[in-house]
Amino acid sequence: STARLTVDPHFTVGTVNRRLFGSFVEHLGRCVYDGIFEPGHPTADAEGFREDVIELVKELGVSAIRYPGGNFVSGFRWEDSVGPAEDRPRRLDLAWHSTETNQVGLHEFSSWLDKVDSELMMAVNLGTRGTLEALDLLEYSNIAGDTALAQRRIANGKTDAFGITMWCLGNEMDGPWQLGHRSADDYGKIAAQTASAMRQLDPSIELVVCGSSSAQMPTFGEWERVVLTHTYDAVDYISCHAYYEEVDGDLGSFLASAVNMDHFIESVVATADHVKAVKGSDKSINISFDEWNVWYLKRFENVDKITGLDNWPVAPRLLEDIYSVADAVVFGSLMISLLKHADRVTSASLAQLVNVIAPIMTEPGGIAWKQTTFFPFALTSRLATGSALNVKLEVGNYDTKAYGSVPLVDAVATHDAETGRSAVFLVNRSTTDEVQVTVDVSALGEVRVLEAQTLSDADVYAKNTLEDPERVGLSDNDTVSIADGALTLVLPPVSWTAVALA
Numbered sequence: 419s420t421a422r423l424t425v426d427p428h429f430t431v432g433t434v435n436r437r438l439f440g441s442f443v444e445h446l447g448r449c450v451y452d453g454i455f456e457p458g459h460p461t462a463d464a465e466g467f468r469e470d471v472i473e474l475v476k477e478l479g480v481s482a483i484r485y486p487g488g489n490f491v492s493g494f495r496w497e498d499s500v501g502p503a504e505d506r507p508r509r510l511d512l513a514w515h516s517t518e519t520n521q522v523g524l525h526e527f528s529s530w531l532d533k534v535d536s537e538l539m540m541a542v543n544l545g546t547r548g549t550l551e552a553l554d555l556l557e558y559s560n561i562a563g564d565t566a567l568a569q570r571r572i573a574n575g576k577t578d579a580f581g582i583t584m585w586c587l588g589n590e591m592d593g594p595w596q597l598g599h600r601s602a603d604d605y606g607k608i609a610a611q612t613a614s615a616m617r618q619l620d621p622s623i624e625l626v627v628c629g630s631s632s633a634q635m636p637t638f639g640e641w642e643r644v645v646l647t648h649t650y651d652a653v654d655y656i657s658c659h660a661y662y663e664e665v666d667g668d669l670g671s672f673l674a675s676a677v678n679m680d681h682f683i684e685s686v687v688a689t690a691d692h693v694k695a696v697k698g699s700d701k702s703i704n705i706s707f708d709e710w711n712v713w714y715l716k717r718f719e720n721v722d723k724i725t726g727l728d729n730w731p732v733a734p735r736l737l738e739d740i741y742s743v744a745d746a747v748v749f750g751s752l753m754i755s756l757l758k759h760a761d762r763v764t765s766a767s768l769a770q771l772v773n774v775i776a777p778i779m780t781e782p783g784g785i786a787w788k789q790t791t792f793f794p795f796a797l798t799s800r801l802a803t804g805s806a807l808n809v810k811l812e813v814g815n816y817d818t819k820a821y822g823s824v825p826l827v828d829a830v831a832t833h834d835a836e837t838g839r840s841a842v843f844l845v846n847r848s849t850t851d852e853v854q855v856t857v858d859v860s861a862l863g864e865v866r867v868l869e870a871q872t873l874s875d876a877d878v879y880a881k882n883t884l885e886d887p888e889r890v891g892l893s894d895n896d897t898v899s900i901a902d903g904a905l906t907l908v909l910p911p912v913s914w915t916a917v918a919l920a
């Protein structure tokens with residue numbers, strides 16, 4: 419089959435916000451302990467952070483990192499995580515049926531963020547706590563001066579305020595699994611109250627209110643409408659969360675997961691704009707897509723369940739999905755979906771970062787390695803700068819069980835007026851056929867190909883594992899050529915490709 423598209427810097431969707439390349443570190447399983455933090459590891463620095471992991475996180479190119487949860491945050495007492503480490507309490511973590519040792523907390527995580535050059539995106543607990551505790555944490559974090567809480571931070575070793583800009587008002591409060599789960603009306607009220615109070619303390623912060631945990635939630639749509647009706651004036655973003663997996667061997671539907679993500683984003687934008695119209699507001703609410711990934715939730719449902727009154731392990735192996743080539747192709751297409759909506763999705767967090775549904779895996783005392791999903795993230799984060807462009811794609815469709823008839827190829831482009839660089843990102847969803855692509859790049863003037871890299875494999879289920887950590891990687895796409903304003907290349911079946919031009 420064939421596909422045609424056009425890259426023209428005039429077809430602007432919106433600016434690519436660096437925050438689109440965010441991630442997420444939750445106190446869950448081995449994400450923190452035995453993930454980023456392992457004091458006994460040969461590469462551990464003076465604070466106990468693994469330097470091999472730090473290097474990989476830097477290579478991944480992650481902007482802001484959401485912390486400390488996730489479901490974990492709904493039982494979190496932030497005070498436990500500050501002060502001398504030896505005095506910090508061990509607590510039950512009800513979300514993941516584990517023991518939280520609190521050896522890594524706000525100060526340590528902030529120091530680690532400096533090492534990986536990322537921004538902190540903090541979540542407050544609106545499940546089992548409320549406005550006062552959120553205010554205390556904000557004061558502890560952002561007030562430089564002479565108050566009891568600021569002095570406590572200084573006594574704990576941090577003279578300057580943390581200066582945290584991005585704040586999430588709880589997590590997935592629509593989910594019945596959430597500690598302190600609430601109705602849209604109840605959550606909307608507490609979120610509005612907390613948001614206004616936090617702004618009264620620090621007007622410079624940016625606030626994310628909880629949207630739906632997925633577009634499949636029974637309350638989806640109505641939840642957003644009700645919550646935004648309460649909080650519209652006080653918040654900046656509404657969150658979206660989405661996870662995709664291959665179900666019953668239906669690879670065709672799985673490869674089309676981004677169709678669902680497109681629909682999800684467009685529905686939330688429509689709902690936010692509806693509330694804007696009703697309120698007669700001139701402000702728009704954007705999306706923080708602060709949990710997205712492939713996650714084999716159904717496959718590991720029982721494996722990942724810890725039970726027992728006397729069984730609360732520290733850092734158990736939980737949600738340690740090992741990703742295939744097909745998973746990484748879907749993952750790359752989800753990034754294409756985010757970029758296609760760059761005008762309204764202005765922040766996003768890949769869930770998560772290390773060991774837990776993660777692009778980076780570690781073995782205690784051993785190696786750290788890249789999962790297949792590492793590659794599309796790192797390359798997109800490096801190449802997608804400037805503005806996102808609509809590419810006017812012409813391509814055939816195929817039938818899927820889950821989403822009906824969907825395009826065989828999806829694509830987006832970016833153009834950076836400052837550097838003169840452009841990039842095209844493409845996914846071929848066909849499980850059988852390669853696609854011959856022609857890209858009209860005449861509007862870019864004289865350009866050459868800087869790099870063209872493809873992720874594909876004869877075995878779409880090939881993976882990188884502890885035993886074989888470099889089995890899958892990117893390869894140069896040597897079918898690419900450019901002449902007379904036309905870029906041509908071949909996309910293998912089940913593949914993700916990025917081309918950089920200048």
Ligand code: AHR
Nearest residue numbers: 444488489490589590769
């Ligand atoms: O990312 C794993 C979990 O998925 C998070 O804790 C929760 O917010 C979501 O359900």
